[in-house]
Amino acid sequence: MLLDGFGRRVDYLRLSVTDRCDLRCSYCMPEGFKGYEEPRHWLSFDEIERLLAVFARLGLKHVRLTGGEPLLRKNLPDLARRLAALPGIDDLSLSTNGTQLAKHAARLHGAGVTRLNVSLDSLDRERVRAICRRDALPRVLEGLEVARSEGFHLIKINMVAIAGTTDEDICAMVAYCMERGFVLRLIETMPLGETGRGIGFLNLRPVRERLRQRFGLVDGVVPGGGPARYLVSPDGGFQIGFITPISQHFCATCNRVRLGVDGVLHLCLGQNDAVDFRTPLRSGCTDAGLEEMLRAALNSKPWRHEFSERPQQMVRFMSSTGG
Template sequence: MPHQGWVDGFGRRIDYLRISVTDRCDLRCSYCMPEHFRDYEEPAHWLRFDEIERILRIFASRGLGKVRLTGGEPLLRGGIADLAARIKRLPGMADLSISTNGTQLLKRAQALKDAGVDRLNVSLDTLDRERFASLVRRDVLKQVVLGLEKAAALGFGKIKINMVWLPETSAAELDAMIDFCRAHGFILRLIETMPMGGTGRAAGHASLQPTIAALRERYGLIDGVVAGGGPARYLVSPSGDFSIGFITPLSQHFCETCNRVRLTVDGVLHLCLGQEDQLDLRALLRGGASDEEVIAAIDAALLRKPHRHEFGEKPMKLVRPMSKTGG
């Protein structure tokens, strides 16, 4: 087959796949997963590592080179470092990253580094211990910070700290988070909440645009670029010693340049985070489909990839929480 990239119906090149390796999580962040959530996928439904590797070989055969492992909490999946090593050995796999809440980093960071993981994104919404415990419903802030320090000591470059922008509290916590990230060489990214399920809607929403303008003026920041395959826009200092990113799915959406699709733990390929268009890859694989048949199915699905989400117009549309889709 002649090489060609994955392209959707609007001419956007799809070169980035986010894979949820588990829908389990050891935290219960108030904007993500209901406190008593138990609607997990059965382990028998999870994609096996050989199935994930096969799917990635198929994607890589057409030029996809960026993969992010997500959850739930991906570091809860047994053998995650082994999976990472298998992925990094695939031809053309240029960038492998993991999104984590950081609770397992102290134990797992060395194995992930040895496996070839390139980058880490760590969720951290506050540095206040009481506020953290209230938000995630576990008192583990110290554990997360120690894990971050371990990862930094091991040489993970450009560790990104993802801070969800919560309307009632985040503004008061921003200065402390900026100071923390600058002191450790981390890249802070502020993320607008999305109406994913009842928990996401209950968290509320505040536009980041006033904050972006204020930070630009306060620190003399200019538009810049930071390595990564995602949708963040960045401001950087002229000297290069400070950068901060913004993910703004509602106030300034980035759908025109969307380059990614998501694969859930049970093998469903979601074409848009804010829509329900999907393809059941697990059914194809376990039904005996050849690689050529899988490629044809993905090609057809990408032609259905929506032009954009409808978070603003239809905030009640999605009932699945973020943890069911993958970050």
């Protein structure tokens, strides 16, 4: 069992396989961003597999493939197949913006990816264009239909709640997800970099209560290793989660860390604590040495973020951290 210095069990890794993305969402990455990691610094599939095997032997259970946009990484289904076969990994999922999903859904499902999280902030084409700075909605909707036909165990729609923008679209998104059997998750914006700090924050706690009343929802639970608090329809046919890192943080139950494409393990999304695993991987470090590094890293995992107290301290972007 992997425990941090506060006794929290850490069994969930968000694994970034690229920092590239084909969208430029206003809360994530600046339009003209050029600060990508050099490909030679990316962990290879062999390095990822070896490192995650070490993590899994110590208690890692859940792995989510992220980016940037992970489907831009060449041959990603091959990596998924290798990770799904690792002893101890019980759950392999993927977060995507959906633009490449129609092309890759079948291979991902066949490789062992059982769950998808798809970013979709509105069903209004022009609003999506304004947020993503690309005309992405038709491709995302197509990808979702292809993925649904492939029979993934669970498909979740991640919708960032932006005051004055996407708050107008929440009820339409609820209806869309109800009709298709998708789980909806609303996410508060986080002050990661200037992009995150410049977006209108929407407190989801009153939104949650309004939706509870309007749709007759009750408290519920949805499987997965994430932090969302859920409301469900009385028959269980619809679920909506609320991820509230600002208005109601969930740090006391945090069970995750993030591994960047460059091999840097980020211990908290809202702090700068991190450990470089790429250098020891490429310098002959033994598996026992990697295990020791991981245990030491988790022992220094911070208790909580400081988004409210020190929003200016986070200068990296979400795309470079791993979604």
